[in-house]
Amino acid sequence: MRFPDGFLWGAATAAYQIEGAVSEDGRGPSIWDTFSHTPGAVLRGDTGDIACDHYHRWPADLDLLSSLGVNSYRFSVAWPRVLPTGDGDVNIKGLDFYDRLTDGLLERGITPMVTLYHWDLPQGLQDRGGWASRDTAFRFADYVQVVHQRLADRVPYWLTLNEPYCSAFVGHLDGTHAPGLRDERVAVTALHHLLLGHGLAVQALRAGGVTGQVGITCNLTSVRAASTDPADEEAARRLDLHENRMFLDPLFRGEYPLDAVAQYGDLDFVRDDDLAVISAPLDYFGINYYERHAVRASPADPVRGWERVPPAEPTLTGIGVDPRGLREILERVHRDYTSLPLVVTETGLALHDYVGPDGEVADDERIAFFDGHVRAAHEALANGVPLFGFFPWSFLDNFEWASGYGVRYGLYYVDYATQERRPKRSAAWYQQLIRANGAAR
């Protein structure tokens, strides 16, 4: 099993999950600062105030990435560092940080992949309606232009949004992510404005003469009906709409699925030309994969009409492990939606890792997880999917949103009391995989 020469073996993080330094050098508050400081919102009241202190420790962290052997690193820019209230004056010190980070990566021979929005909307914009307000999409494009002007000459891969599903539905319908709302109408409106923001950001990048590749990352799931009962098949169709088609159809077909109106009501917030903006051509597409699930009809939930069948062996986050879903999604996107190059921008496993008496973090389940998913990615490649990279989530243990520091995803263990980083067994495994470009296993 060999991967193509030049295949990107990376690692991924996001600003609020690792940086800390939330009040430093002019950074403004984001919706995640507000949410994490809301009593009861995050497990044990954890916040990203300090996180991995990456804002101060970035040079040593980049050295770790070097020793891991990755040839690419996916990080996100915090909008509230660059524009503390969301628009208005640019905070040069915020841009300086990402400038240094980008140069630090390039000096180490590591290709930057920059996510422009990984959920940390400036609180100032939330106070004006957040993603439920159409104006936020335009403010996003303005911010993207500012970041692009500063980093354009050195960034080969741009991603506009990370996981608009989570921003829209987990943040505005489930209420378990910032801004913590529970209103389906607001969620679907926010979804549209997120996608519009993506499209306007692509326009801004193109107008600015972007030389790097432009894409977006969606988290997609592999959904199947639990049985051939028509009610279960209908349940699977609905969940597929909610988790996949509401994103893929507008991005790649320039339309919302026909069944969206039956599920969510009139999409009267969609204006002429919005879908043309949203579906403007991209250079590549990022996929985050975590879940393959069976779905059945749920008479107890007539509104949604579906429920996931609980996996036989749930992980800490309640989902199962099934690498087949990664191949299925890659093949589906390639077959049904786009011939663009694809990249796995995230996949990973949450564990309660600990340092053993021998000083080792023996995360063998994570190694098995990654092994299975790398194999699934290779199968997709062999079946003709133009896959060009694989980015485990995550480089470091970090602030896992509503789960705080209660679960760990990193290849490196972080001792939050001392900020010591320690490679887990999975880091050594990944290092070997990268050296062999997948071959020697």
Ligand code: IFM
């Ligand atoms: O930690 C998150 C990341 O921010 C987005 N994708 C899923 C990861 C694990 O839950």
